[in-house]
Amino acid sequence: MKTTKLALIGFGNVGRGLAQVLSMKKAELAKRGTNLSIVAICGRDGSVKGEIAPDAALKLKKISESKLFVKKTFTELVDDIGADIMVEMTPTNVKDGEPGMSNITSALNSGMHVVTSNKGPLALSFNELMALAKKKDRQLRFEAAVCAGMPVFNMLENCLQLNEVTAIRGVLNGTTNFILTKMQDEGVSFDVALNQAREMGIAEADASYDVDGIDTAAKLAILGSAIFGTNKRFKDVARVGISEITPEAVAMAKRKGFAIKLVGEVDRERAKVSPRLVRFPNPLNVKGTMNAIQLETDLAKEVTVIGRGAGPIETASAVVSDILNIAEVGYGRSD
């Protein structure tokens, strides 16, 4: 059995989702000959330093309740943890990428591989972070950063190897899709649909991150940089949100056989988020909080992945996929 040591940074919904998946899938991991061991859990004010079982971690209401708690953050402990892979799951911040940016650079500099679900650092400094990973001969993987559990980068890497991607488009944000679906199905205004989304916990009190297209733009920046190598940054993505969409516009589109969706599009030249008309039979016409991402390729032509673009377990699914790619493909520490 090969043991891979993980340092979990951020123990909110996604971090707990990962611990839950590691607990649920213990037998399956053992069958694969892989033991994923948590050797640190780091939060804003301190860390659990030492091996902790996923079930024990899940029992903690706060990580400071643990006997292994020390009042040091990840960047202060980085050289003492001895992890193979650092898993960065702090919240996205598209202003300066922190604290994810410092966490990722510290981990790579100390010789750890990095798996992240955090969009911020990648949307701001993709090329710089990938260059650092290459210089340190470490992997930086980020499947969970774009549409959670839906495979995009790993699908391209493992199933569409010789394909050239010419364009990517998609419904990449579940909150806005929920709002627009409500407007279409129930004829309600944007404000009413947004309030319903808030009541159901689908939208934050400050919904601008979703409705102004910021979340979609961050995902496009990552897709553009990772797939087209264009070093797209968040600020390079043109943005039009959905707050101006009226019930009248939605109703007219519906009568003519269209749904209005917030669509993100990126190719070698352009990256844009804007409301678009999507024909009812189009695979991008997904409902509710569902996401859809379509790759236009030279060999396989259009390939569309539809799924849940958010949620702790769904995100953990992509995180684990990246962890296993590193742990099982034999890309171990070279020192």
Next chain:
Amino acid sequence: MHVTLTLKLRDAPGELLEALKPIAAHRGNIISIAHVHEQAKDGFVPTMIVLNVPDTGHLMPMVSELEKVGKVIELRTDGHVLQNKISVSVLFYGHVMRTDAKNTMDRLGEAGANVSSFSLDISDRSKPSCALLQLDVEEKKYRSVVNEIEKISQEKSLLAIREVVM
């Protein structure tokens, strides 16, 4: 010469017969006809006609007559695409009438779009309204039509929502 013409025919009796008249008039000898029902939309069915034409002197007037009735989507000769049209819808929301709807259509026409249908939803002229336009655009002019839609949207403060085209 061997030619493949894809025409946009209304899904109604007599449409095909009408389209065949210019083909016969310019000595087109039809080899096969296929309706592509799975790509039908907005009441139109793409129809692929394979034919032999004596030369370009006969082909071009034939295409231009079909063009006048807005029927040609794609023209291929010996495997090369000579002409390809994209059908795209755009919804404008705002003061569509007050900002001169005719001027909007003329500008789209100048940019290379043929407006094949225009639907307007207006209950009160003083309030914002919705218009949905269906455009047929030659592939090479598609980008300039998109740019014109964006310019119109900015200049006339209209929200423009374009169809996603594969």
